[in-house]
Amino acid sequence: MNCLPLSLNRRQAGALLAVAWSGRVTAAERRIVYLSAKQDLPFWSTVGRGVRSVALAQGFGFVELDSQLKAEVQLENARRAIQDKAAGLVISPVDSQSAPAVLDLARKAKVPVVIADIGTTAGDYATYVKSDNYRGAFDTGSALAQALKDRGWQQAPHALITISLARKNGQDRTNGFRDAFKEAGLGKEVALRQMQDYSAAETQRYVAELLAQHPQLRALFIQTDQPVAGALQALKAAGRSGEVLIASFDAMPEVEALLTHGTLVAVGMQQPHLMGQRAAEALLSALRGERPPKQVLVPIMVGTGKNISNLMPQVNKQVFGR
Incomplete structure (x- = not known):
């Protein structure tokens, strides 16, 4: 073979x-x-x-x-x-x-x-294997909203840096996050930028622009992993590290340290290794002439500074495929 x-x-x-x-x-x-x-x-x-x-x-x-x-x-x-x-x-x-x-x-x-x-x-x-993007973004947004309230920043503006909204998962993440903030009574969304090349440099540029245009900005929701590094760099360059709370989707290898130290407030973590396994299992089922489920939903884990240590065994296996 x-x-x-x-x-x-x-x-x-x-x-x-x-x-x-x-x-x-x-x-x-x-x-x-x-x-x-x-x-x-x-x-x-x-x-x-x-x-x-x-x-x-x-x-x-x-x-x-x-x-x-x-x-x-x-x-x-x-x-x-x-x-x-x-x-x-x-x-x-x-x-x-x-x-x-x-x-x-x-x-x-x-x-x-x-x-x-x-x-x-x-x-x-044969089958569509997807993460529960709406629920995961809602729960991530709820964690960010609570962190803003804990600091007395509930009236401060926030912004989103999204994956393509031509994708259903991008739509679900955006809608889930917005609904969480609406339910929490936080509605001052001042900007949305869609990623084009999904690079850290692109998001660094977006965040630098947002900080200049909205100096009172207090929160960002960044919808995928690598671009988070660009956002952190932009905040550091502007002298705003720790002054703008970040929640993100998908986890970088250093997610435990980022959450434990408070660099990130919450991370909605898909389980891509599990998703790949479920997709292959469904495909092999179809190849055997069976009828696999039309949709398979993979849950999102939401990590925070309080729970990330307990989640790491599962994160290592199903998020990072280690």
């Missing part, structure tokens, strides 16, 4: 696939292909490790291809995987609007697909 390492870029993977899938594939060498939205983001690389663990344990090969947040690359990756006789696909779409094109391609080729995260606006698929 062959399997390609997770660190391959698209060109390298394509070259190896051309050799590995040259028409001499036996049943025992069938491969599960994971189409990652952006391979170098920790969340999606951990989803890939979860898919890989189940695929290899069940005797399948595994390949991960990087869509680089580009719909055209995603579609080409899917086309190549189907052409080269993938047994099935797990996809974390670039966005919900781009997913139907891949699903249509796979349907015509009779290749089963499971969606892991983000979602789709249309199309046929």
Whole structure:
């Protein structure tokens, strides 16, 4: 059984696939292909490790291809995987609007697909495995709202730096957070910025702009992991560290220290390794001719300075895939 390492870029993977899938594939060498939205983001690389663990344990090969947040690359990756006789696909779409094109391609080729995260606006698929983004964002927002109240800052403005709102998970995170603040009586949202490249540098720029435009800003909700580092850098550069509370979604490796020291107030932690495992299990079920559940919901853990030490065993396993 062959399997390609997770660190391959698209060109390298394509070259190896051309050799590995040259028409001499036996049943025992069938491969599960994971189409990652952006391979170098920790969340999606951990989803890939979860898919890989189940695929290899069940005797399948595994390949991960990087869509680089580009719909055209995603579609080409899917086309190549189907052409080269993938047994099935797990996809974390670039966005919900781009997913139907891949699903249509796979349907015509009779290749089963499971969606892991983000979602789709249309199309046929075996199972959609998703985090409970609304509930997780609501609980994270509630923790941030309480922290603001504890400091007497309930009337201060706040802002959101979101993932793409073209994604269903982005919509759910935004709505969950807003509903939590509404329920807590905190409604002074002064800005929303959508990430484009999901980098720390991008969010650092956004936060620097927000601090200049809204000097009374007291809270930020940042909807994914790596950009948090950019926000912290912007606060430090402006001399505002500790003066603006941050809640985030998805956990960086140093999450325990960040929460324990109060650098972050709350983190909504998806379980990407578990998500990848559930996606692969659903796909293998479909390949056996069974009918897996149409939707599988993976719960969100909300970490704070008070509970993070107790959560770390599960965080290490299912958030970081260690």
